[in-house]
Amino acid sequence: MHTRLSEEDLAFQSEVRAFLNEAWTKELAATCNNRATMKEGLVEWQRRLYKQGWMAPHWPVEHGGTDWSVTQSFIYNLERASAGAPEAIPFGVTMVASVIIAYGNDEQKARFLPRILKSEDWWCQGYSEPGAGSDLASLKTRAELEGDEYVINGSKIWTTYAQYADWIFCLVRTDSSGRKQEGITFLLIDMNTPGVTVRPIDTIDGFHHLNEVHFDNVRVPVANRIGEEGKGWTYAKSLLVHERLSIAEVADSKRALAQLREEARQEVNGGTSLLQDPLFAKRLTDIEIDLMALEFTELRALASIAEGKEPGPESSLLKLQGTEIQQAIQELRMDVAAYYSGTLQGELSAEALGHDYADSAQKSYFRGRASSIYGGSNEVQKNITAKYVLGL
């Protein structure tokens, strides 16, 4: 039992640091952090990753992945987060690509994977519906086969960045006679197809990222179906395993916590730094201790995977605890920002208000409420752990 890094791992760490130093510039960070230019910033970042060969580390090498060990992936992610660089937008490279690689045919792989790798297509995810949230399998969007096309009717909701997307991967119902998990089909749909409309949903963080996507007699070639008709639920579930490991965002929370500590150090109450306030210090260290534990829970899961074993039962906790920690950091940051967490954006610039992190504190607090809802709400995660891990 040990956590020492090998010489090879240390050399890799230097390589990652050198790359980030060069590729993740201040200018690019500014472009990504400005909501008006976010999309072009992220695409540019992903193209730099592609040039380096690191856009899709987890893909098989023949499709453009790396052959990083689990430790190397961990190092990369830690360094990336410490530098403040974002992960690649997951809908294409992580989510749909995993399904295409595992279940798509050769033609689909050749058609979609290179474009994902080069960030030529922006993908979004069509799972949730107005009537199907945590109970995803009760989805109702219909796909009727007519010749060599499916005709789609229905609505998807909470579709992140649909307004930017070229493609959407959807779960649709092709049969409603059996169990609700049966009769679901996995389809890839071009967002420019006639009959697709996107309606923005205003959210409490004041930022347009969520949408409704409506399908009105949208015709989709059968060639865009992944695998067999009616097997979509199985394909989607396999994807959730991939999702679970990355969703904890341990490395990003470590950076957020370090930043929060420095912000608190600067805040002064009656001449004393907020960091010296024992009640504040208690809340801050509660979070830090939980995060230190979660980091090793993740390492334990990664170590199992590295040995070719299934991750242990502890991995079921990653999403639950990871999002609880993210939200706790966001909440505490609001308290650090005091009055300035409640000033309305646009009235005065953040700089003019004198607490330049307050605006981002407020936005990430409200946006962050979503993390315990998406990807299966945290209550559903507890149900899953109770059933599959504890056998209740």
Added chain:
Amino acid sequence: MNFNLSEEQNQIRDSIARFVQENYAFDQRNAVVAQEHGFSEEHWQQFAQLGWLSIPFAEEHDGFGGGPVDTMVLMQEFGRGLVAEPYLATVLLFGGLLQAGADETLKSAYIPRIIAGELQGAFAYLERQSRYVITDIATSARNNGGEWVLNGEKTVVLNGGAAEKLIVAARTSGKQADESGITLFLVDASSAGLERTTYRMTDGQEAANISLDNVTAEAIIGSEGEGYAVMTPVVDAARLAVCANALGAMESLNAQTLDYCKTREQFGVPIGSFQALQHRMVDTFAACENVKSLLYRAVCAAQDSEADAQRSLLALKVMVGRAGKLIGGEAIQLHGGMGMTEELSVGFYVKRLMIINTLFGDADYHQQLFADLVNAPAAKSAAAKSEAA
């Protein structure tokens, strides 16, 4: 990076698990705790024969030369069965201090005797006023023509009743809570002027208050005034060990509670089918996994002397205190009325976890130390370094 045990460590684990299986059923444990000093001399001799008493000692003194992972494995398995024998007091504290600070003559005189199961020891460091601050020592020692004479009172000396020899922390200079000026002394428990009052803790172990009235010490351990430097790593290793012990107890208690939820029926169904209870069991499972993760973190850091070692150890002790109360409290609640009885071992596990919370400082005390460490401006670069590790 890996979290696997070596073959030798697996063997230790399996042999202790077997011992617990054969000797620590509910009634058997009750019988052990009811014995004179709260443990079985027969078991202790078995520990000696199996080599368990030799694990943390250096090979040159007949020891096994084990490290933090070995101690963790052993203490975790002991925790599962609530093993009552005074491994912490005699081997880890008393033996650990000899190993860390005593001169060669003392080491070769006493360490082989500990390993052979012939010598019980204890570490007398707490006092009535000291609470969790181990430097708060009023007991004094003065040099009287080459002999050290001790006066004062020590409290909650674990295994203080059975101990043949004690290591006493006394003040030879400095103010009451200074780190410098503490000296460690080897004292024979039958010395003139030494009186002990023994009592039981709620987990069944025996402790003693020891009054010292012009007691002549047998020997000094380490240098005069430098006792703190000897104590600190030994107490840190003992912290790690009791946390491993707690994890074993938590795992066992959670398993019992889970089993009860699956078998106890109310309203015609197992109570584990109710979502309100399921979510509580997930919370206790998560608490246990958090302890395990921090234990692995702290053990790996201690073994490789990483910058992260102190921070991880403090975090672990906080988590063990909090998780112990959560898991213990839920175990009683989910067992319903049965959880209140002494017909099940649930209460014994809960009491053990409560005692462990207080050992060497409780969760709040450790969280304050943790906050001081990570929030100090000077700690910024050190913390940043360990972040990157």
